[in-house]
Amino acid sequence: MTMEPKAAILVVDDDCLMASTLADILEEAGYAVDTANSGDQALTAIRESRPDLVISDLKMSGMHGHQLQSEIQRMNPDLPVIIITAFGSIETAVESMRRGAFDFLTKPFTNSQLNIVVERALADVQLRQELRRVRGELAQSYGLEKIVASSPKMVELLTMVARIADSNASVLLTGESGTGKDLIARALHFQSRRGATPFIPINCAALPDNLLESELFGHVRGAFTDARQNKTGLFQAADKGTLFLDEIGEMPVALQAKLLTVIESKRVRPLGATTETAVDVRIIAATNADLQAEIDGGRFRRDLYYRLSAIVLHLPPLRERSEDIPLLIKHFLVRAASEAGRPIPEIDAEAVDCLLHYPWPGNIRELQNAVQHAVILCRHHSITCADLPAKVSGAKTMELSAENPFALRPTLARLEHDYIRYVLESVADNKSEAAGILGIDRRTLYRKLEEPEN
Numbered sequence: 001m002t003m004e005p006k007a008a009i010l011v012v013d014d015d016c017l018m019a020s021t022l023a024d025i026l027e028e029a030g031y032a033v034d035t036a037n038s039g040d041q042a043l044t045a046i047r048e049s050r051p052d053l054v055i056s057d058l059k060m061s062g063m064h065g066h067q068l069q070s071e072i073q074r075m076n077p078d079l080p081v082i083i084i085t086a087f088g089s090i091e092t093a094v095e096s097m098r099r100g101a102f103d104f105l106t107k108p109f110t111n112s113q114l115n116i117v118v119e120r121a122l123a124d125v126q127l128r129q130e131l132r133r134v135r136g137e138l139a140q141s142y143g144l145e146k147i148v149a150s151s152p153k154m155v156e157l158l159t160m161v162a163r164i165a166d167s168n169a170s171v172l173l174t175g176e177s178g179t180g181k182d183l184i185a186r187a188l189h190f191q192s193r194r195g196a197t198p199f200i201p202i203n204c205a206a207l208p209d210n211l212l213e214s215e216l217f218g219h220v221r222g223a224f225t226d227a228r229q230n231k232t233g234l235f236q237a238a239d240k241g242t243l244f245l246d247e248i249g250e251m252p253v254a255l256q257a258k259l260l261t262v263i264e265s266k267r268v269r270p271l272g273a274t275t276e277t278a279v280d281v282r283i284i285a286a287t288n289a290d291l292q293a294e295i296d297g298g299r300f301r302r303d304l305y306y307r308l309s310a311i312v313l314h315l316p317p318l319r320e321r322s323e324d325i326p327l328l329i330k331h332f333l334v335r336a337a338s339e340a341g342r343p344i345p346e347i348d349a350e351a352v353d354c355l356l357h358y359p360w361p362g363n364i365r366e367l368q369n370a371v372q373h374a375v376i377l378c379r380h381h382s383i384t385c386a387d388l389p390a391k392v393s394g395a396k397t398m399e400l401s402a403e404n405p406f407a408l409r410p411t412l413a414r415l416e417h418d419y420i421r422y423v424l425e426s427v428a429d430n431k432s433e434a435a436g437i438l439g440i441d442r443r444t445l446y447r448k449l450e451e452p453e454n
Helices: 016-028 039-049 065-075 090-098 111-141 152-164 181-190 209-217 253-265 291-296 302-308 322-340 349-357 363-377 395-400 412-426 431-438 442-450
Strands: 008-012 032-036 053-057 081-085 103-106 171-174 199-203 242-246 282-287 311-314
Touching: 008 016, 008 039, 016 032, 016 111, 032 039, 039 053, 039 065, 053 065, 053 111, 065 081, 065 090, 081 111, 103 111, 152 181, 152 311, 171 181, 181 199, 181 242, 181 282, 199 209, 209 253, 253 302, 291 302, 291 431, 322 349, 322 363, 349 363, 412 431, 412 442, 431 442
Parallel strands: 008 032, 008 053, 053 081, 081 103, 171 282, 171 311, 199 242, 242 282
Antiparallel strands: none
Protein backbone atom coordinates (compact mmCIF):
# COMPACT_ATOMS: atom_id res chain seq x y z
CA MET A 1 0.00 0.00 0.00
CA THR A 2 1.47 3.36 -1.06
CA MET A 3 1.85 5.85 1.77
CA GLU A 4 0.68 9.43 1.27
CA PRO A 5 3.74 11.77 1.16
CA LYS A 6 4.19 13.77 4.36
CA ALA A 7 4.76 17.01 2.39
CA ALA A 8 5.96 18.35 -0.97
CA ILE A 9 9.50 19.76 -1.01
CA LEU A 10 11.33 21.63 -3.76
CA VAL A 11 15.15 21.24 -3.78
CA VAL A 12 17.05 23.97 -5.66
CA ASP A 13 20.75 23.49 -6.56
CA ASP A 14 22.70 24.13 -9.77
CA ASP A 15 24.75 21.01 -8.93
CA CYS A 16 22.50 18.28 -10.39
CA LEU A 17 24.24 15.53 -8.40
CA MET A 18 23.75 17.41 -5.11
CA ALA A 19 20.08 18.11 -5.92
CA SER A 20 19.52 14.43 -6.73
CA THR A 21 21.27 13.30 -3.53
CA LEU A 22 19.14 15.59 -1.35
CA ALA A 23 16.01 14.40 -3.16
CA ASP A 24 16.91 10.75 -2.44
CA ILE A 25 17.43 11.49 1.27
CA LEU A 26 14.11 13.31 1.58
CA GLU A 27 12.15 10.75 -0.45
CA GLU A 28 13.55 8.03 1.82
CA ALA A 29 12.11 10.03 4.76
CA GLY A 30 8.64 9.99 3.15
CA TYR A 31 8.46 13.31 1.31
CA ALA A 32 7.44 14.05 -2.28
CA VAL A 33 10.42 15.87 -3.82
CA ASP A 34 10.86 17.95 -6.97
CA THR A 35 14.18 19.50 -8.06
CA ALA A 36 15.20 22.67 -9.89
CA ASN A 37 18.68 23.60 -11.12
CA SER A 38 18.28 27.38 -11.18
CA GLY A 39 16.35 30.17 -9.49
CA ASP A 40 14.16 30.72 -12.54
CA GLN A 41 13.25 27.01 -12.70
CA ALA A 42 12.46 27.12 -8.98
CA LEU A 43 10.07 30.08 -9.34
CA THR A 44 8.25 28.32 -12.18
CA ALA A 45 7.96 25.14 -10.09
CA ILE A 46 6.64 27.11 -7.11
CA ARG A 47 3.94 28.74 -9.24
CA GLU A 48 2.91 25.44 -10.83
CA SER A 49 3.22 22.86 -8.05
CA ARG A 50 2.96 24.98 -4.86
CA PRO A 51 5.38 23.05 -2.60
CA ASP A 52 5.17 23.09 1.20
CA LEU A 53 8.91 23.83 1.64
CA VAL A 54 11.90 25.03 -0.42
CA ILE A 55 15.50 23.96 0.24
CA SER A 56 17.94 26.09 -1.75
CA ASP A 57 21.69 26.25 -2.19
CA LEU A 58 23.17 29.70 -1.56
CA LYS A 59 25.91 29.85 -4.21
CA MET A 60 24.36 29.24 -7.62
CA SER A 61 25.04 30.58 -11.09
CA GLY A 62 22.55 33.16 -12.21
CA MET A 63 20.10 33.84 -9.38
CA HIS A 64 21.77 33.00 -6.06
CA GLY A 65 19.96 31.74 -2.97
CA HIS A 66 19.34 35.11 -1.32
CA GLN A 67 17.83 36.54 -4.50
CA LEU A 68 15.59 33.48 -4.79
CA GLN A 69 14.59 33.97 -1.16
CA SER A 70 13.52 37.55 -1.83
CA GLU A 71 11.44 36.47 -4.84
CA ILE A 72 9.77 33.72 -2.83
CA GLN A 73 8.96 36.23 -0.08
CA ARG A 74 7.19 38.40 -2.64
CA MET A 75 5.31 35.46 -4.16
CA ASN A 76 4.36 33.62 -0.99
CA PRO A 77 5.57 35.00 2.38
CA ASP A 78 4.28 31.87 4.15
CA LEU A 79 6.44 29.43 2.14
CA PRO A 80 9.40 28.41 4.36
CA VAL A 81 12.91 28.39 2.88
CA ILE A 82 15.96 26.52 4.20
CA ILE A 83 19.30 27.80 2.88
CA ILE A 84 22.28 25.40 2.52
CA THR A 85 25.87 26.30 1.65
CA ALA A 86 29.43 25.05 1.81
CA PHE A 87 30.61 28.58 2.63
CA GLY A 88 28.88 29.11 5.95
CA SER A 89 29.58 32.11 8.14
CA ILE A 90 27.77 34.07 10.79
CA GLU A 91 27.27 36.93 8.33
CA THR A 92 25.61 34.77 5.66
CA ALA A 93 23.46 33.02 8.25
CA VAL A 94 22.28 36.36 9.66
CA GLU A 95 21.57 37.67 6.15
CA SER A 96 19.57 34.54 5.32
CA MET A 97 17.46 34.88 8.45
CA ARG A 98 17.00 38.61 7.84
CA ARG A 99 15.60 37.84 4.41
CA GLY A 100 13.12 35.42 5.97
CA ALA A 101 14.79 31.99 5.81
CA PHE A 102 13.44 29.49 8.31
CA ASP A 103 16.91 28.03 8.94
CA PHE A 104 20.47 27.81 7.61
CA LEU A 105 22.51 24.59 7.12
CA THR A 106 26.25 24.46 6.48
CA LYS A 107 27.72 21.61 4.43
CA PRO A 108 28.63 18.94 5.28
CA PHE A 109 25.56 17.96 7.29
CA THR A 110 24.15 14.55 8.15
CA ASN A 111 20.90 13.08 6.89
CA SER A 112 19.57 13.32 10.44
CA GLN A 113 20.41 17.04 10.69
CA LEU A 114 18.63 17.71 7.40
CA ASN A 115 15.53 15.75 8.41
CA ILE A 116 15.31 17.48 11.79
CA VAL A 117 15.41 20.96 10.21
CA VAL A 118 12.82 19.93 7.60
CA GLU A 119 10.49 18.53 10.27
CA ARG A 120 10.81 21.74 12.32
CA ALA A 121 10.07 23.92 9.28
CA LEU A 122 6.96 21.92 8.33
CA ALA A 123 5.76 21.83 11.95
CA ASP A 124 6.11 25.62 12.06
CA VAL A 125 4.01 25.95 8.89
CA GLN A 126 1.33 23.68 10.35
CA LEU A 127 1.27 25.66 13.59
CA ARG A 128 0.90 28.99 11.75
CA GLN A 129 -1.90 27.55 9.61
CA GLU A 130 -3.70 26.32 12.71
CA LEU A 131 -3.31 29.74 14.36
CA ARG A 132 -4.77 31.42 11.28
CA ARG A 133 -7.68 28.96 11.31
CA VAL A 134 -8.42 29.57 14.99
CA ARG A 135 -8.09 33.33 14.63
CA GLY A 136 -10.33 33.20 11.56
CA GLU A 137 -12.97 31.43 13.65
CA LEU A 138 -12.55 34.05 16.37
CA ALA A 139 -12.96 36.82 13.79
CA GLN A 140 -16.24 35.22 12.70
CA SER A 141 -17.36 34.79 16.31
CA TYR A 142 -16.65 38.42 17.16
CA GLY A 143 -17.60 39.99 13.83
CA LEU A 144 -19.97 42.95 13.80
CA GLU A 145 -22.65 40.77 12.23
CA LYS A 146 -22.63 38.66 15.42
CA ILE A 147 -23.63 41.63 17.59
CA VAL A 148 -27.40 41.60 18.08
CA ALA A 149 -28.77 45.12 17.67
CA SER A 150 -31.37 47.11 15.75
CA SER A 151 -31.85 50.22 17.88
CA PRO A 152 -30.65 53.52 16.32
CA LYS A 153 -28.07 54.07 19.07
CA MET A 154 -26.48 50.67 18.55
CA VAL A 155 -26.61 50.84 14.75
CA GLU A 156 -24.77 54.18 14.95
CA LEU A 157 -22.21 52.67 17.35
CA LEU A 158 -21.55 49.62 15.16
CA THR A 159 -21.17 51.87 12.10
CA MET A 160 -18.47 53.78 13.98
CA VAL A 161 -16.77 50.52 15.04
CA ALA A 162 -16.55 49.46 11.37
CA ARG A 163 -15.04 52.83 10.43
CA ILE A 164 -12.34 52.88 13.11
CA ALA A 165 -11.45 49.16 13.36
CA ASP A 166 -8.41 49.45 11.09
CA SER A 167 -7.07 52.53 12.82
CA ASN A 168 -4.20 52.29 15.30
CA ALA A 169 -5.78 55.03 17.44
CA SER A 170 -6.49 54.24 21.09
CA VAL A 171 -10.18 53.68 21.86
CA LEU A 172 -11.95 54.32 25.17
CA LEU A 173 -15.20 52.40 25.69
CA THR A 174 -17.58 53.83 28.29
CA GLY A 175 -20.84 52.53 29.66
CA GLU A 176 -22.41 50.67 32.55
CA SER A 177 -21.37 47.15 33.54
CA GLY A 178 -22.84 44.48 31.29
CA THR A 179 -23.41 46.66 28.22
CA GLY A 180 -21.00 44.66 26.05
CA LYS A 181 -17.75 46.64 26.15
CA ASP A 182 -15.70 43.43 25.98
CA LEU A 183 -17.62 42.33 22.86
CA ILE A 184 -17.03 45.69 21.13
CA ALA A 185 -13.32 45.58 22.05
CA ARG A 186 -12.98 42.14 20.45
CA ALA A 187 -14.90 43.29 17.36
CA LEU A 188 -12.53 46.25 16.99
CA HIS A 189 -9.55 43.90 17.13
CA PHE A 190 -10.76 41.03 14.96
CA GLN A 191 -12.15 43.35 12.27
CA SER A 192 -8.80 45.16 12.00
CA ARG A 193 -5.58 44.32 10.19
CA ARG A 194 -4.33 43.16 13.61
CA GLY A 195 -7.00 40.45 13.67
CA ALA A 196 -4.50 37.62 13.16
CA THR A 197 -2.36 38.83 16.09
CA PRO A 198 -2.93 38.47 19.86
CA PHE A 199 -5.88 40.06 21.65
CA ILE A 200 -4.90 40.26 25.32
CA PRO A 201 -7.54 41.36 27.88
CA ILE A 202 -6.88 42.27 31.52
CA ASN A 203 -9.25 43.52 34.19
CA CYS A 204 -7.43 46.27 36.06
CA ALA A 205 -9.79 45.93 39.05
CA ALA A 206 -9.26 42.18 39.45
CA LEU A 207 -5.63 42.19 40.63
CA PRO A 208 -3.79 43.78 43.58
CA ASP A 209 -1.62 46.77 42.65
CA ASN A 210 1.73 44.91 42.82
CA LEU A 211 0.49 41.98 40.72
CA LEU A 212 -1.11 44.27 38.13
CA GLU A 213 2.22 45.99 37.48
CA SER A 214 3.98 42.65 37.02
CA GLU A 215 1.18 41.34 34.75
CA LEU A 216 1.35 44.38 32.49
CA PHE A 217 5.09 44.94 32.27
CA GLY A 218 6.62 41.62 33.34
CA HIS A 219 9.56 41.12 35.65
CA VAL A 220 13.00 39.54 35.74
CA ARG A 221 14.13 36.91 38.17
CA GLY A 222 14.91 38.42 41.58
CA ALA A 223 12.99 41.65 40.95
CA PHE A 224 11.07 40.99 44.19
CA THR A 225 10.79 38.24 46.79
CA ASP A 226 8.63 35.78 44.84
CA ALA A 227 10.14 36.50 41.41
CA ARG A 228 11.80 33.11 40.93
CA GLN A 229 11.93 33.32 37.14
CA ASN A 230 11.51 35.83 34.33
CA LYS A 231 7.91 36.70 33.40
CA THR A 232 6.81 38.18 30.08
CA GLY A 233 4.37 41.04 30.60
CA LEU A 234 1.11 41.46 28.72
CA PHE A 235 2.47 44.40 26.72
CA GLN A 236 5.10 42.13 25.20
CA ALA A 237 2.60 39.27 24.81
CA ALA A 238 0.33 41.65 22.86
CA ASP A 239 3.10 42.89 20.56
CA LYS A 240 1.71 43.60 17.06
CA GLY A 241 -1.78 43.03 18.53
CA THR A 242 -4.26 44.64 20.92
CA LEU A 243 -4.19 45.09 24.70
CA PHE A 244 -7.64 45.53 26.25
CA LEU A 245 -7.49 47.34 29.60
CA ASP A 246 -10.89 46.74 31.21
CA GLU A 247 -11.91 48.81 34.26
CA ILE A 248 -9.08 51.26 33.55
CA GLY A 249 -10.57 53.66 36.11
CA GLU A 250 -9.52 51.27 38.89
CA MET A 251 -5.81 51.45 38.03
CA PRO A 252 -3.71 53.02 40.84
CA VAL A 253 -2.40 56.51 40.06
CA ALA A 254 1.25 55.45 40.49
CA LEU A 255 0.82 52.71 37.92
CA GLN A 256 -0.98 55.10 35.56
CA ALA A 257 2.26 57.08 35.25
CA LYS A 258 4.20 54.02 34.11
CA LEU A 259 1.42 53.05 31.68
CA LEU A 260 1.53 56.54 30.17
CA THR A 261 5.31 56.25 29.69
CA VAL A 262 4.97 52.92 27.88
CA ILE A 263 2.20 54.24 25.61
CA GLU A 264 4.19 57.35 24.71
CA SER A 265 7.58 55.67 24.22
CA LYS A 266 6.27 52.38 22.80
CA ARG A 267 8.90 50.67 24.91
CA VAL A 268 8.47 48.55 28.01
CA ARG A 269 10.92 47.71 30.80
CA PRO A 270 10.05 44.74 33.04
CA LEU A 271 10.34 45.15 36.80
CA GLY A 272 13.98 44.77 37.83
CA ALA A 273 15.29 44.96 34.24
CA THR A 274 17.87 47.46 32.99
CA THR A 275 16.92 47.37 29.33
CA GLU A 276 13.75 48.23 27.41
CA THR A 277 11.96 46.37 24.62
CA ALA A 278 10.09 48.02 21.76
CA VAL A 279 6.40 47.07 21.50
CA ASP A 280 3.74 47.75 18.89
CA VAL A 281 0.42 47.53 20.72
CA ARG A 282 -2.98 49.08 20.10
CA ILE A 283 -4.68 50.09 23.34
CA ILE A 284 -8.41 49.69 23.91
CA ALA A 285 -9.56 50.71 27.38
CA ALA A 286 -12.96 50.42 29.03
CA THR A 287 -14.59 51.89 32.10
CA ASN A 288 -17.97 52.18 33.78
CA ALA A 289 -16.69 55.07 35.91
CA ASP A 290 -16.96 58.77 35.19
CA LEU A 291 -13.29 59.41 34.37
CA GLN A 292 -13.82 63.18 34.37
CA ALA A 293 -14.97 62.96 38.00
CA GLU A 294 -11.98 60.71 38.73
CA ILE A 295 -9.66 63.30 37.19
CA ASP A 296 -11.25 66.09 39.23
CA GLY A 297 -10.82 63.99 42.35
CA GLY A 298 -7.14 63.34 41.62
CA ARG A 299 -7.68 59.61 41.11
CA PHE A 300 -6.97 59.52 37.38
CA ARG A 301 -4.28 61.29 35.36
CA ARG A 302 -5.56 63.83 32.87
CA ASP A 303 -2.65 63.22 30.46
CA LEU A 304 -3.33 59.46 30.46
CA TYR A 305 -7.01 60.11 29.76
CA TYR A 306 -6.11 62.11 26.65
CA ARG A 307 -3.79 59.33 25.49
CA LEU A 308 -6.49 56.69 25.90
CA SER A 309 -9.41 58.67 24.48
CA ALA A 310 -8.35 59.44 20.91
CA ILE A 311 -11.74 57.88 20.07
CA VAL A 312 -14.49 57.50 22.67
CA LEU A 313 -17.39 55.09 22.13
CA HIS A 314 -20.27 55.09 24.62
CA LEU A 315 -22.36 51.93 24.95
CA PRO A 316 -25.94 52.78 25.94
CA PRO A 317 -27.59 50.81 28.77
CA LEU A 318 -30.20 48.25 27.79
CA ARG A 319 -33.04 50.40 29.18
CA GLU A 320 -32.16 53.00 26.51
CA ARG A 321 -32.24 50.46 23.65
CA SER A 322 -35.42 48.54 24.40
CA GLU A 323 -35.87 47.83 20.66
CA ASP A 324 -33.01 45.33 21.02
CA ILE A 325 -34.59 43.32 23.84
CA PRO A 326 -36.83 41.05 21.68
CA LEU A 327 -33.86 40.26 19.40
CA LEU A 328 -31.62 39.55 22.38
CA ILE A 329 -34.26 37.30 23.95
CA LYS A 330 -34.37 35.14 20.80
CA HIS A 331 -30.57 35.09 20.60
CA PHE A 332 -30.14 34.00 24.23
CA LEU A 333 -32.97 31.44 23.97
CA VAL A 334 -31.11 29.66 21.18
CA ARG A 335 -27.79 29.80 23.05
CA ALA A 336 -29.19 28.69 26.40
CA ALA A 337 -31.16 25.81 24.84
CA SER A 338 -28.09 24.65 22.95
CA GLU A 339 -25.94 24.75 26.10
CA ALA A 340 -28.61 22.86 28.06
CA GLY A 341 -29.10 20.30 25.27
CA ARG A 342 -32.80 21.08 25.02
CA PRO A 343 -35.17 22.08 22.21
CA ILE A 344 -35.56 25.83 21.80
CA PRO A 345 -38.65 26.78 23.86
CA GLU A 346 -41.23 29.37 22.90
CA ILE A 347 -41.89 32.31 25.20
CA ASP A 348 -45.40 33.61 25.87
CA ALA A 349 -46.46 37.25 25.48
CA GLU A 350 -46.79 37.88 29.21
CA ALA A 351 -43.21 36.69 29.86
CA VAL A 352 -41.94 38.92 27.06
CA ASP A 353 -43.89 41.80 28.64
CA CYS A 354 -42.16 41.13 31.97
CA LEU A 355 -38.76 41.20 30.26
CA LEU A 356 -39.62 44.44 28.48
CA HIS A 357 -40.77 46.18 31.68
CA TYR A 358 -37.78 45.20 33.84
CA PRO A 359 -35.17 48.04 34.00
CA TRP A 360 -32.12 45.72 33.58
CA PRO A 361 -29.60 47.39 35.92
CA GLY A 362 -27.19 44.57 34.99
CA ASN A 363 -27.84 45.22 31.30
CA ILE A 364 -27.23 42.53 28.64
CA ARG A 365 -25.40 40.22 31.01
CA GLU A 366 -28.38 40.21 33.38
CA LEU A 367 -30.82 39.59 30.50
CA GLN A 368 -28.72 36.63 29.33
CA ASN A 369 -28.74 35.17 32.84
CA ALA A 370 -32.52 35.64 33.13
CA VAL A 371 -33.17 33.83 29.85
CA GLN A 372 -30.81 31.01 30.82
CA HIS A 373 -32.61 30.73 34.18
CA ALA A 374 -35.96 30.47 32.36
CA VAL A 375 -34.75 27.84 29.88
CA ILE A 376 -33.39 25.64 32.67
CA LEU A 377 -36.53 25.92 34.84
CA CYS A 378 -39.09 25.77 32.04
CA ARG A 379 -41.26 22.65 32.54
CA HIS A 380 -43.34 22.99 29.40
CA HIS A 381 -42.74 23.87 25.77
CA SER A 382 -43.30 27.59 26.45
CA ILE A 383 -41.62 29.94 28.96
CA THR A 384 -44.01 31.82 31.24
CA CYS A 385 -43.49 34.54 33.85
CA ALA A 386 -43.26 31.79 36.49
CA ASP A 387 -40.04 30.55 34.85
CA LEU A 388 -38.32 33.94 35.06
CA PRO A 389 -36.25 35.10 38.06
CA ALA A 390 -38.51 36.54 40.78
CA LYS A 391 -37.03 40.03 40.51
CA VAL A 392 -37.88 40.07 36.77
CA SER A 393 -41.36 38.55 36.95
CA GLY A 394 -42.15 40.86 39.87
CA ALA A 395 -41.00 44.01 38.07
CA LYS A 396 -44.53 45.06 37.05
CA THR A 397 -45.85 44.22 40.52
CA MET A 398 -43.11 46.36 42.01
CA GLU A 399 -44.23 49.22 39.79
CA LEU A 400 -47.74 48.90 41.18
CA SER A 401 -46.46 48.90 44.75
CA ALA A 402 -43.96 51.74 44.27
CA GLU A 403 -45.76 53.84 46.86
CA ASN A 404 -45.07 51.11 49.41
CA PRO A 405 -41.69 49.46 48.72
CA PHE A 406 -42.25 47.06 51.64
CA ALA A 407 -45.50 45.62 50.24
CA LEU A 408 -43.71 42.56 48.86
CA ARG A 409 -41.84 42.10 52.17
CA PRO A 410 -38.32 41.81 50.72
CA THR A 411 -35.37 40.52 52.76
CA LEU A 412 -32.91 43.08 54.15
CA ALA A 413 -30.30 41.90 51.63
CA ARG A 414 -32.82 42.32 48.78
CA LEU A 415 -33.84 45.77 50.04
CA GLU A 416 -30.22 46.88 50.35
CA HIS A 417 -29.35 45.62 46.89
CA ASP A 418 -32.41 47.29 45.31
CA TYR A 419 -31.60 50.59 47.04
CA ILE A 420 -27.98 50.47 45.84
CA ARG A 421 -29.22 49.85 42.29
CA TYR A 422 -31.72 52.70 42.66
CA VAL A 423 -28.98 55.10 43.72
CA LEU A 424 -26.69 53.96 40.89
CA GLU A 425 -29.43 54.49 38.32
CA SER A 426 -30.19 57.93 39.72
CA VAL A 427 -26.56 59.02 39.17
CA ALA A 428 -26.12 57.32 35.76
CA ASP A 429 -23.96 54.53 37.24
CA ASN A 430 -21.34 56.95 38.62
CA LYS A 431 -19.76 54.67 41.25
CA SER A 432 -17.93 57.48 43.07
CA GLU A 433 -21.07 59.62 43.42
CA ALA A 434 -23.18 56.63 44.42
CA ALA A 435 -20.66 55.60 47.10
CA GLY A 436 -20.77 59.14 48.50
CA ILE A 437 -24.58 59.12 48.70
CA LEU A 438 -24.55 55.67 50.35
CA GLY A 439 -21.83 56.68 52.81
CA ILE A 440 -19.44 53.88 51.84
CA ASP A 441 -16.16 53.71 49.88
CA ARG A 442 -16.00 52.45 46.29
CA ARG A 443 -14.44 49.08 47.17
CA THR A 444 -17.28 48.37 49.61
CA LEU A 445 -19.76 49.33 46.88
CA TYR A 446 -18.15 46.89 44.43
CA ARG A 447 -18.20 44.15 47.07
CA LYS A 448 -21.89 44.70 47.81
CA LEU A 449 -22.74 44.61 44.10
CA GLU A 450 -21.03 41.22 43.83
CA GLU A 451 -22.90 39.75 46.82
CA PRO A 452 -25.77 37.32 46.03
CA GLU A 453 -29.18 38.95 45.56
CA ASN A 454 -31.42 37.28 48.16
